[in-house]
Amino acid sequence: MSIYLYNEDCLETIKRLDKVDLILTDPPYPDYLADEYCYHDKILDFLKNFDCRQLVFWSAKVGFPLDYTAIHIWDKARGVGTMYERVFERNGQKGYKVFRGQKYNNQLDATINRDVLTDHPSQKPIKLISKLLLDNSKEGDxxxxPFTGSGTTAIACVxxxxxxxxSEINTEIYNKTIKRLAEYDKQPVLF
Ligand SMILES: C[S@@+](CC[C@H](N)C(=O)[O-])C[C@H]1O[C@@H](n2cnc3c(N)ncnc32)[C@H](O)[C@@H]1O
Structure with missing residues (x-):
């Protein structure tokens, strides 16, 4: 298996990509931390060039800008009530699914979920990403x-x-993610 992480704009990486089996990503939103995440207009347009299945987190106030086959729900509530985000599926199935997984706010949460807590503001729970990965790909895919962040998808792939x-455009985040990947093997039980 190979794991490659590039410290660059995803629009550069895709120039070198040929066939991909699954795109699983959590892009920056136009209306939330826009500056920090180097959001630029039509940032998802390049997804149209890939005919593979795509799962894209999108809970921005503006509508999802591309066509899609299903909208899945990530229910991240603790205890009673609901609190959810949406995951849009492209080129895939029509049936929607509900995925559960707590978003952790502290080390105790992360430990209970057998994950590591990074300081990335949008870190996704490893169990949630793993479920999406297992449901939509097979070994060797x-x-x-394109928006790797703290590397949760990469860890699930390992x-x-x-x-x-x-691809991760921010060098500080990229360096931390490389370290997280390097340390993965040293952790006794992750999830
Ligand atoms: C919402 S976060 C992803 C969080 C990730 N799912 C995790 O679990 O940590 C989006 C990431 O995309 C990066 N980013 C923003 N614009 C980018 C671009 N044009 N190319 C590559 N990365 C970009 C940001 O620096 C940020 O770390």
């Missing part, structure tokens, strides 16, 4: 995450024997 390519 090539997964691309664990479940998928090949991975990622």
């Amino acid at each position: 090539l997964i691309y995450d 664990k479940y024997k998928r090949n991975f390519i990622g």
Whole structure:
């Protein structure tokens, strides 16, 4: 299995990509931390060039800008009530699913969920990403995450024997993610 993470704009990485089996990603939103995440208009347009299945987190106030086959729900509530985000599926199935997984706010949460807590503001729970990965790909597939962040998708790919390519534009985040990946093997039980 191979894991490649590039410290660059995803629009550069895709110039070198040929066939990908699954795109699983969590892009920056136009209306939330826009500056920090280097959001630029039509940032998802490049997804149209890939005819593979795509799962894209999108809970922005503006509508999802591309066509899609299903909208899945990530229910991240603690205890009673609901609190959810949406995951849009492209080129895939029509039936929607509900995925559960707590978003952790502290180390105790992360430990209970057998994950590591990074300081990335949008870190996704490893169990949630793993479920999406397992449901939509098989061993040996090539997964691309154009907005890698803290590397949750990459870690799930290592664990479940998928090949991975990622892009992260922010050098500080990129360096931390490389470290997280390097330390993965040293952790006794992750999830
Ligand atoms: C919402 S976060 C992803 C979080 C990730 N799912 C995790 O679990 O940590 C989006 C990431 O995309 C990065 N980013 C923003 N614009 C980018 C671009 N044009 N190319 C590559 N990465 C970009 C941001 O720096 C940020 O870390």
